[in-house]
Structure formats: structure tokens, C-alpha cells
Amino acid sequence: MSVIGDLKDSRGLLVNLTLREVRGKYKRTLLGQGWSLLNPIAVLLIYTLVFGFVLRVPVPIGENSGVQIFALYLACGLIPWTFFSNSVTSGMGALLGNANLLRKVYFWRPTLVVASVFAWDVTFAIELLVLMAALLIVGSMPLPWLPLLLLAVVLLTVFALGIALMLSVANVYFRDTQHFVSIGMQLWFYATPIVYPYSLIQDQADRMAADGNGFPLETIxxxxxxxxxxxxxxxxxxDNTWPQWGDVLFCVVVAAASLGIGIWVFTRSQHRLVEEL
Structure with missing residues (x-):
């Protein structure tokens, strides 16, 4: 049966599992879903204090918005990263966390991973709405970009899902996977211009070129x-500008490649999953 057919047949289960993940994420907590906002706000404040006030990282001026606020600049990168990191991490552990269900009932196995990632989409949507409200207050106008923003959310979800599918299988067969991923995510975070502007990388590449060092830092x-x-x-x-079409195309390609490879790896490896659990 095709992947689309399997997903269609499992749509009822997928909805129920996604709702279960959303409800259970902050179950029996005083603030409930309020933690989906307080957690990123706390992280945002810490990074703003360290990088914005202590280290004095330069804050770019929004190209069309004219905004120059480090906390908002940081949030525009930190919120997508947090969604990606949480989706991959939770999706990676979805099979182990539902081992009893997998042993008792047969269903399309990737549903567990998909539901885990989709549950984080709910938090992602809430955080983006709050961020857009804050941007509107300071004079930015992100609303015209909403359709393309939704496309970016879909592409990032697909990219995260593909990686989560691969890692969920690896985590069943090799339990050290989660520890390697934890370290890898920290390295990946600082290798991405989230707490610092991309212009710092360009400046470093220019200095290396001036010194005769031909290392392709910016290309890598x-x-x-x-x-x-x-x-x-x-x-x-x-910035309130169109993203570079090269970036959008790159995102489309890596999202499609990630999902395709993820489904292929999962399909090839799922026949012994229950035994390994």
C-alpha cells in the first residue's frame, strides 16, 4: 500500500494521537498550555541578556520594517529552531515511548512520529501568533507575508518529520542515538545564525580571504x-521582505529529500521494530 494510502487510512488515529500529545504535554501542571509560551519566553530572555546586553551582539535593522530590537530579531530565528529541535527530539522517542501500544495493536507505525511532530505544530502556531502581535506593536507589518509564512511552516514541519522518522528507527536499534542527537543539536544550534547575525560570518569570510585563506566558510x-x-x-x-527565492527553493528541496529518505529508512527498517522494543 502506498504511503499516502496508509496515511489516509490512519487519519483518525493520527488525529487522536496528536490530540493526546497536545493534551498530555503539560498534563497536571498548574499553567497547562501556558508553558508553551513561558518556556520560549524564558529562553528568549536568557539569550537576550547574555548576547544582547552582555556580549553586545550587533542588531541588524529590519530592511523594510525599520525595527532594531534584539529580542524580536532573536525570536524570529529562535522560535522556528525550537520547533524543529522539539519535533525531532520528541519524534525520535515516539516509538520507544509507545512500545506497549506497538506490541498490542497493528497500525501504520509512522503515525506515532507524525503525531508527535504535529503536536509541536500547535505550540509553534501559538508562538508565531504572539510574535506577530509583538512585531505589530513595534511597527513591523508581517501580516502580508502570512500565506508564504504558512508555506515555510509546512516545509519546516516536513523537514523535521523526515529527520524524526530516521532517528526514531535508529533510536530503537541503537539506544545511544538520543545522546548523540542531544550533543548534535547543541552544535547545530550554534552553527546556525540565531543568536548572532549572518553578517558576522560574512565579515569573518572576508577577513579570511584578505589573509589569503581560501577556505569557503560562507559556502559551507x-x-x-x-x-x-x-x-x-x-x-x-x-524585515518584511520577500525571502530570497534561492533560500525558498533550497528549503523545498531539503524538505522533500528529508521526508523521502525518512520514509524509505523507516519502511526498510520497521519489520523488526516490535522485536527490538
């Missing part, structure tokens, strides 16, 4: 998919 940096995604979100939200 742009191979980072999350750098492209962050650039797309910041262009629309912070």
Missing part, C-alpha cells in the same frame, strides 16, 4: 538547512 555555512529556514522566517517577520 549556507549548506546548513536551518540557516536557510531561519533566513526565510526572518525575511518575512523581521
Amino acid at each position: 555555512y549556507r549548506l546548513n538547512p536551518m540557516e536557510r529556514f531561519v533566513s526565510v522566517f526572518r525575511s518575512m517577520l523581521y
Whole structure:
């Protein structure tokens, strides 16, 4: 049966599992879904204090918006990254966390991973709405970019889902996967211009070129998919400009490749999943 057919047959289960993930994320907590806002706000404040006030990272001026606020510049990159990181991490553990369900009932196995990622889309949407409201207050106008912003959310979801599918299988067969991913995510975060502007990388590349060092720093940096995604979100939200079409095309290609490889890896490896659990 095709993947689309499997997903269509499992849509009822997918909806129920997604709702279960959303409701259970902050179950029995005093603030409930309020933590979906307080957690990123706390992280945002910490990074703003360290990088904005202590280290004095330069704050770019929004190209069309004219906004020059470090916290908002940071949020435009941090919120997409947080969604990506949480989706991959939770999706990676979806199979192990539902081992009993997998042993008892047969269903399309990737549904667990898809539901885990979709649940984080709900938090992502709330955070983006709050960010857009804050941008409107300071004079930015992100609303005209809403259709393209939704496309960017879909592409980032697809990209995260593909990686989560691959890692969820790897995590079943090799339990060290989660520890390697935890370290890798930290390195990936700082390799992406989130707490600092991309102009710092350009300046460093220029200095290396002036010193006769031909190392293609900027070219290698742009191979980072999350750098492209962050650039797309910041262009629309912070700068109020069209993102570079090269960045959008890059995001489309890596999202499609990630999902295709993820489904292929999962399909090839799922026959022994229950035994390994």
C-alpha cells in the first residue's frame, strides 16, 4: 500500500494521537498550555541578556520594517529552531515511548512520529501568533507575508518529520542515538545564525580571504538547512521582505529529500521494530 494510502487510512488515529500529545504535554501542571509560551519566553530572555546586553551582539535593522530590537530579531530565528529541535527530539522517542501500544495493536507505525511532530505544530502556531502581535506593536507589518509564512511552516514541519522518522528507527536499534542527537543539536544550534547575525560570518569570510585563506566558510555555512529556514522566517517577520527565492527553493528541496529518505529508512527498517522494543 502506498504511503499516502496508509496515511489516509490512519487519519483518525493520527488525529487522536496528536490530540493526546497536545493534551498530555503539560498534563497536571498548574499553567497547562501556558508553558508553551513561558518556556520560549524564558529562553528568549536568557539569550537576550547574555548576547544582547552582555556580549553586545550587533542588531541588524529590519530592511523594510525599520525595527532594531534584539529580542524580536532573536525570536524570529529562535522560535522556528525550537520547533524543529522539539519535533525531532520528541519524534525520535515516539516509538520507544509507545512500545506497549506497538506490541498490542497493528497500525501504520509512522503515525506515532507524525503525531508527535504535529503536536509541536500547535505550540509553534501559538508562538508565531504572539510574535506577530509583538512585531505589530513595534511597527513591523508581517501580516502580508502570512500565506508564504504558512508555506515555510509546512516545509519546516516536513523537514523535521523526515529527520524524526530516521532517528526514531535508529533510536530503537541503537539506544545511544538520543545522546548523540542531544550533543548534535547543541552544535547545530550554534552553527546556525540565531543568536548572532549572518553578517558576522560574512565579515569573518572576508577577513579570511584578505589573509589569503581560501577556505569557503560562507559556502559551507549556507549548506546548513536551518540557516536557510531561519533566513526565510526572518525575511518575512523581521524585515518584511520577500525571502530570497534561492533560500525558498533550497528549503523545498531539503524538505522533500528529508521526508523521502525518512520514509524509505523507516519502511526498510520497521519489520523488526516490535522485536527490538
